[in-house]
Every structure is written in structure tokens, then in C-alpha cells.
Amino acid sequence: MIQTTKRIRITIPADAEFIDVVRLSLYGLATRMGFSFEEIEDMKVAVSEACNNVILHAYTQPDEGEIELTFTPHVDRLVISVRDQGTSFNFEQTVKGVEPLHDKEIHELKAGGLGIYMMQALMDEVVVHSGAGTEVILTKLLSHQGGKTHASEANHLSGDIHG
Amino acid sequence: MIQTTKRIRITIPADAEFIDVVRLSLYGLATRMGFSFEEIEDMKVAVSEACNNVILHAYTQPDEGEIELTFTPHVDRLVISVRDQGTSFNFEQTVKGVEPLHDKEIHELKAGGLGIYMMQALMDEVVVHSGAGTEVILTKLLSHQGGKTHASEANHLSGDIHG
Amino acid sequence: MTNPNLFHIHHEETDTGTTLYLIGQLDLSMAVHFRSVVEPLAMNADKTLTLNLRDLRYIDSTGLGILVAILKVREEVGQTLIVEDVTPKVQRLLDLTGISKFLRPVPDQTAEQKGGAV
Amino acid sequence: MTNPNLFHIHHEETDTGTTLYLIGQLDLSMAVHFRSVVEPLAMNADKTLTLNLRDLRYIDSTGLGILVAILKVREEVGQTLIVEDVTPKVQRLLDLTGISKFLRPVPDQTAEQKGGAV
Ligand SMILES: Nc1ncnc2c1ncn2[C@@H]1O[C@H](COP(=O)(O)OP(=O)(O)O)[C@@H](O)[C@H]1O
Ligand SMILES: Nc1ncnc2c1ncn2[C@@H]1O[C@H](COP(=O)(O)OP(=O)(O)O)[C@@H](O)[C@H]1O
Numbered sequence: 001m002i003q004t005t006k007r008i009r010i011t012i013p014a015d016a017e018f019i020d021v022v023r024l025s026l027y028g029l030a031t032r033m034g035f036s037f038e039e040i041e042d043m044k045v046a047v048s049e050a051c052n053n054v055i056l057h058a059y060t061q062p063d064e065g066e067i068e069l070t071f072t073p074h075v076d077r078l079v080i081s082v083r084d085q086g087t088s089f090n091f092e093q094t095v096k097g098v099e100p101l102h103d104k105e106i107h108e109l110k111a112g113g114l115g116i117y118m119m120q121a122l123m124d125e126v127v128v129h130s131g132a133g134t135e136v137i138l139t140k141l142l143s144h145q146g147g148k149t150h151a152s153e154a155n156h157l158s159g160d161i162h163g
Numbered sequence: 164m165i166q167t168t169k170r171i172r173i174t175i176p177a178d179a180e181f182i183d184v185v186r187l188s189l190y191g192l193a194t195r196m197g198f199s200f201e202e203i204e205d206m207k208v209a210v211s212e213a214c215n216n217v218i219l220h221a222y223t224q225p226d227e228g229e230i231e232l233t234f235t236p237h238v239d240r241l242v243i244s245v246r247d248q249g250t251s252f253n254f255e256q257t258v259k260g261v262e263p264l265h266d267k268e269i270h271e272l273k274a275g276g277l278g279i280y281m282m283q284a285l286m287d288e289v290v291v292h293s294g295a296g297t298e299v300i301l302t303k304l305l306s307h308q309g310g311k312t313h314a315s316e317a318n319h320l321s322g323d324i325h326g
Numbered sequence: 327m328t329n330p331n332l333f334h335i336h337h338e339e340t341d342t343g344t345t346l347y348l349i350g351q352l353d354l355s356m357a358v359h360f361r362s363v364v365e366p367l368a369m370n371a372d373k374t375l376t377l378n379l380r381d382l383r384y385i386d387s388t389g390l391g392i393l394v395a396i397l398k399v400r401e402e403v404g405q406t407l408i409v410e411d412v413t414p415k416v417q418r419l420l421d422l423t424g425i426s427k428f429l430r431p432v433p434d435q436t437a438e439q440k441g442g443a444v
Numbered sequence: 445m446t447n448p449n450l451f452h453i454h455h456e457e458t459d460t461g462t463t464l465y466l467i468g469q470l471d472l473s474m475a476v477h478f479r480s481v482v483e484p485l486a487m488n489a490d491k492t493l494t495l496n497l498r499d500l501r502y503i504d505s506t507g508l509g510i511l512v513a514i515l516k517v518r519e520e521v522g523q524t525l526i527v528e529d530v531t532p533k534v535q536r537l538l539d540l541t542g543i544s545k546f547l548r549p550v551p552d553q554t555a556e557q558k559g560g561a562v
Contacts, residue, residue, distance in 0.1 A: 007176070008174065008181060010172070010174075016473035017195060017473050018169075018171060025184045025188045027187065028183050028187040031329035031331075044502070045502075045504050045537065048471060048504045049504060052471075100541050100542040101542035101543055102545070103542075104542070106519045107519070109512050110512070111510065114505040118504070118505055121540050179355035183351065194447035201415075201418075207384070211353060211354075214354075215388060219354075263422065264423055264424035266424075269428055278387045281387055285422075
């Protein structure tokens with residue numbers, strides 16, 4: 001029903017107050033595509049992590065820049081791009097240091113550094129382009145084992161009569 | 164908390180499937196601004212009417228164009244612009260014919276023509292620019308008689324401890 | 327676990343009447359579907375037609391326009407349209423547009439509180 | 445009638461301990477506020493500190509990072525952090541990041557089903 005060439009673009013100020021609007025939009029699109037609630041939660045967190053990073057790391061002046069998001073629904077996946085025009089960073093270098101806390105002792109813990117790890121753990125693909133600013137491209141596949149849920153979602157989409 | 168110069172821009176395909184995403188974004192922004200649920204419902208309907216009109220009337224080719232929305236939060240109001248690049252129309256002329264069904268008999272009823280009437284009834288101000296396409300600018304004031312609700316909303320916004 | 331906003335229709339049929347429960351958001355994306363379901367039922371003069379709006383979370387001029395069209399069809403076949411369990415949110419739009427006065431409320435439930443539809 | 449997503453904290457104090465109910469979405473916009481509330485409590489070694497997450501609808505690395513910071517503070521003052529009524533959604537993120545193993549579940553409620561936190 002939602003075709004592959006169409007997309008939604010959302011631009012928000014690089015301000016944490018606006019990230020919830022992005023999550024709500026994502027929720028609206030993803031339910032219509034037939035994603036399960038768990039998949040949608042995964043995407044909400046991953047996209048928020050990308051936005052958090054723009055707000056925390058991309059712009060030197062607080063409340064200056066913008067975050068540009070593009071949601072492109074495909075038949076079998078949702079591709080989400082999160083772009084900023086801020087200072088860039090070396091993703092390959094950074095990603096090497098990225099790790100969860102499973103093997104740590106409590107005194108070794110640091111409070112930060114979980115964002116990129118979570119994006120990678122929650123999405124099927126994470127690609128980062130850094131140059132004039134940063135573009136993070138997050139991809140989530142529509143799972144096929146979830147076919148039952150999706151069929152019933154699709155019913156609601158096409159509005160079939162129940163009962 | 165949400166400052167006056169900031170704004171959210173959302174571009175969707177001129178396709179009814181995507182309007183719910185706009186309503187969800189609006190809900191997210193408007194609750195944070197402290198609008199009451201009734202005011203938010205009013206805005207959801209009004210913005211949807213503007214989007215419906217783009218989809219139904221602006222573009223000759225179905226599924227061709229886009230709808231560009233801008234949400235600009237001010238201290239005392241939310242201003243929403245809904246723009247298309249489609250065929251324009253004479254708003255002043257059209258608005259004269261706009262009326263609700265209160266004084267009609269059942270056989271006089273027509274199924275259409277309620278959209279502009281509802282926008283005007285539900286918003287505090289409706290301005291339409293027509294030229295290369297159409298821009299509908301919808302304004303809703305943060306009501307002051309609703310101060311009690313807003314104060315408690317604002318508490319949640321600033322995250323005050325309850326209890 | 328489904329998105330409560332996605333529109334669907336629950337259909338209940340008795341010997342004397344049909345009740346459609348409209349669930350979720352009735353907007354432009356669902357208008358064609360809704361119309362295709364309700365119009366044939368509206369043309370049947372032998373049965374009452376009731377729309378239960380308890381779980382209708384959203385409606386705009388698209389859905390209201392279909393209600394108007396259905397009202398006219400019911401009038402033509404010498405019947406009425408019963409609309410029940412209207413939430414305040416939806417009632418407000420029915421009042422605003424003037425559609426309320428054409429709807430026959432269910433006597434026992436809504437007549438007194440809503441007051442005075444024909 | 446409030447947006448259930450807007451974050452706030454409900455605070456319960458007894459002679460022996462403090463329980464904070466985290467309600468709504470804990471994201472970057474609420475991180476500073478949450479930290480300012482929870483950190484002073486974490487430094488108090490004389491009282492237990494419990495976070496009730498029953499109504500926590502969303503958390504991301506921002507909130508999880510504060511949990512980690514609080515864990516460290518509790519460790520330093522020779523205490524633990526009790527986290528109770530964790531929903532599956534939040535549990536998943538605690539497991540994914542490896543934070544689970546540092547949290548002490550409430551014995552009677554979550555010990556068996558969640559299994560094996562220290
Ligand atoms: N959009 C961005 N612009 C600039 N730097 C970034 C961006 N995203 C991530 N980074 C860099 O990558 C690092 C790791 O990010 P992350 O894993 O999310 O953890 P954290 O944000 O807690 O440091 C950041 O500290 C930052 O230096
Ligand atoms: N964005 C637009 N582009 C072109 N024409 C428009 C647009 N919006 C409204 N119109 C014109 O105004 C008329 C009245 O609109 P409205 O009151 O919403 O009722 P309806 O859409 O049911 O006709 C439409 O029929 C159309 O001719």
C-alpha cells in the first residue's frame with residue numbers, strides 16, 4: 001500500500017525536545033508498513049541514538065543546527081537516514097571502541113559510549129558517511145517469521161471486515 | 164521550553180497513507196507545547212483537511228506531488244503551514260460558498276464541501292495564499308482559560324517531582 | 327497488539343438489522359473502503375442500519391461526507407441511520423458541521439443527554 | 445488526560461528507603477532532570493534506592509548511561525541499586541547493553557523469572 005519510491009522527510013532543530021516527534025512519526029509509518037511492536041521499539045531507540053549524537057556531538061553551538069531525517073519505505077525494509085551539517089568524526093575508528101558492558105566489572109563502567117553499539121544491535125544495517133557533517137543510514141528489514149502479525153496488520157491497513 | 168524561532172518541517176507524498184504520520188507529529192509537538200487534548204484534536208482535523216485538499220484537488224496526476232508542512236511553535240500559539248505545488252484555486256471565491264449543514268434539509272445535502280468550513284471552525288485563524296500552488300496557514304492559540312491544564316502539563320514537561 | 331489507529335470495521339448482523347462498529351481512524355485513506363462496505367447496506371430498506379462509534383478514534387470531513395451520503399440513501403429508501411455510542415470528540419464534529427440533527431440517536435442511550443435530534 | 449509519554453518522577457519515601465517511579469519517556473530531553481533527582485539519593489548510603497520501571501515507556505542510551513552512573517555511585521557508597529517491575533521492552537535493552545547483570549532484582553518479584561543478576 002505504501003509504495004517504494006515515496007519517502008517522508010522531517011527536519012527538526014538539533015534540540016532534544018523534538019526527538020519525540022520523530023519517534024511518533026516513525027511509529028506511524030512503521031505500523032502501517034506492518035512492522036511488529038518490538039521492531040518498532042528497536043527502530044525508535046536506534047533513530048533516537050542517531051539524533052542524540054547529532055545534538056551532543058555534531059554542533060559546537062548549542063541549539064544551532066538541524067537534523068534532517070528521511071524515511072524511505074521499501075516492500076521489505078525501512079531505510080532511515082539521519083543527517084547533520086556539523087563537525088564530522090571518524091566512524092571506523094570510533095566503532096572499534098564500541099562495546100557493551102557484559103564483560104566489565106562495575107568499577108570499569110563508563111556512563112557513555114553505548115549509542116553506536118545500540119544502533120548496531122537494534123538495526124539490520126548501520127552505514128555512516130562522514131564528510132561535511134555526518135549521515136547515518138539505518139536499515140530495518142521487515143521480518144518474515146513475523147508473517148502472521150504482518151498479515152493481520154495488513155488486513156487492518158486494507159480495512160477488511162472482521163466478524 | 165520549546166523556543167519560538169525553531170520549527171519542524173515535514174514533507175510527505177500527496178498520498179492519504181501518510182497523513183496519519185503528520186497527525187502523530189502534530190500530537191507530539193502540541194502536547195509538549197501544553198495544548199489541551201481538545202485543542203489537539205481540533206488541530207489534527209484541520210491539518211488533515213488541508214492535506215486532504217492537496218491530495219484531492221491540487222495535483223492532476225495521482226501520487227505525483229508532495230505536501231510540505233511547517234510547524235512553528237510560538238509562546239502563545241502554533242502556526243502550521245501546509246503547502247503544495249499544484250493547481251491553485253480562488254480561495255476568496257470558494258470560501259463564500261462554504262457553509263455547514265445546520266439550515267439544510269436532508270434532500271439538499273451534498274457530501275462534500277466541509278473541509279474549509281471545518282478548518283475555519285477549528286482553528287483561530289486560516290489564511291490561504293494561492294499562486295504557484297497553495298499555502299494554507301493555520302493558527303491555533305494556546306487558550307488561557309485552559310491555564311490549569313497547561314500548568315500541570317508544563318510540570319510534566321519540566322519533569323517536576325510529584326508526590 | 328495492533329495499532330489502535332488503523333481503521334477497520336466489525337460487522338454484526340441480525341435478522342432485523344445490521345450494526346457496523348467503526349474502529350480506529352476514518353480518514354481519506356480509508357474512505358473508499360468504508361463507503362464500499364456501508365453503501366450496499368444503506369440501500370437495503372428491510373433492515374435497520376446502525377453505526378457504533380464507540381471505538382472511532384478519529385474522523386474528518388472525508389468520513390463525515392460519507393455519513394451524509396449514507397443519510398441521503400437511507401432517506402431515499404425510506405429509512406433512517408442510527409448512530410450510537412458517540413464519543414464527545416466525534417459528537418463535537420457532528421454538531422459543528424450540523425450533521426447531528428439528521429441522525430437518529432438510540433432512544434435509551436443518547437436521547438436525553440445529547441438532546442433534541444429529530 | 446496528560447500525554448503518557450511526558451516524563452515525570454513519582455517519589456516515595458519511607459524510613460528505610462526511597463522508591464522512584466519513572467513514568468513516561470526517559471530520553472535526552474529529560475536526562476539532566478533525572479540525574480539531578482537521582483544522584484543525591486544515590487549518594488545516601490543509609491537508605492535503599494529502588495527504581496520502579498512499571499510505567500517507563502521508553503529509555504535509550506541517555507537514560508541507561510545514568511543508570512550506569514548511579515550504579516557506580518551506589519557501589520562507591522557500599523550499596524546496591526534495586527530496579528523493579530521492569531517491562532520486557534526495557535529489560536531487552538538492559539540485557540542488550542549488559543547492564544542487567546549489575547542490577548539487583550527484587551527477590552520476591554523478579555528473581556526467578558529474570559534469572560541470575562548478582
Ligand atoms: N553525528 C555525529 N557527529 C559528530 N560526532 C559523532 C556523531 N555521532 C557520533 N559521534 C562520535 O562518536 C562517539 C561515539 O558515539 P556513541 O557510541 O553514540 O556514544 P556517546 O554518544 O555516548 O559518546 C561520540 O562520542 C562522538 O565522538
Ligand atoms: N490545495 C488546494 N488546491 C486546489 N484546490 C483546492 C485546494 N484546497 C481547496 N481547494 C478547492 O476548494 C474547494 C473546497 O474545499 P473543501 O471546503 O475542503 O471541500 P471539498 O474538498 O469537499 O470540496 C475544493 O473543492 C477545491 O476546489
